[in-house]
Amino acid sequence: DTEVTQTPKHLVMGMTNKKSLKCEQHMGHRAMYWYKQKAKKPPELMFVYSYEKLSINESVPSRFSPECPNSSLLNLHLHALQPEDSALYLCASSQPGLAGDHNEQFFGPGTRLTVL
């Protein structure tokens, strides 16, 4: 099974709302990622969790708050977002190797977020 699942598929929220995006994988991968993707652009890395610890934060605004409850789950908590945060949010996972490398990275289908 090489599947990464994400819920919800679509989300519309106001600027004062609090919502969460969820991601799950059952491949036994110990690295999980959040990316943001705008139309006709490549994915931009937001956060990396490695062995359930936050290892990379690409200077993401604090209105985005990641959480990794266990090795299979990754959440992204959203609060006080701006309309420019509207985008496709992608989750991914991979298995770290022994020398800092990683095996194949798999992506979920994404959550289409619209902020009004």
Added chain:
Amino acid sequence: KQEVTQIPAALSVPEGENLVLNCSFTDSAIYNLQWFRQDPGKGLTSLLLIQSSQREQTSGRLNASLDKSSGRSTLYIAASQPGDSATYLCAVRSRVASGSRLTFGEGTQLTVNP
């Protein structure tokens, strides 16, 4: 800082044609390189992964090559079909201070016409 460039940005071909997509990267100290396809509004589907020690990988009608010393990779698609229409993204995994990360190119938008 790793930079990845993909040429061409867009490509339109008739069905049945063989085609080559190009990817170049500035720092040859990579762990691996991965090719993805993305359909509009969807997630990324992994096509091929080439480790830094490998020269090529094949999957069905797809063949990817890697020349690490010159910082280049190509994705060869044989006998193209309308279902191959998508955006193809090249990504290289490089070391960073806190581990490693993928750096993506801007993609090649492929249209295969029936």
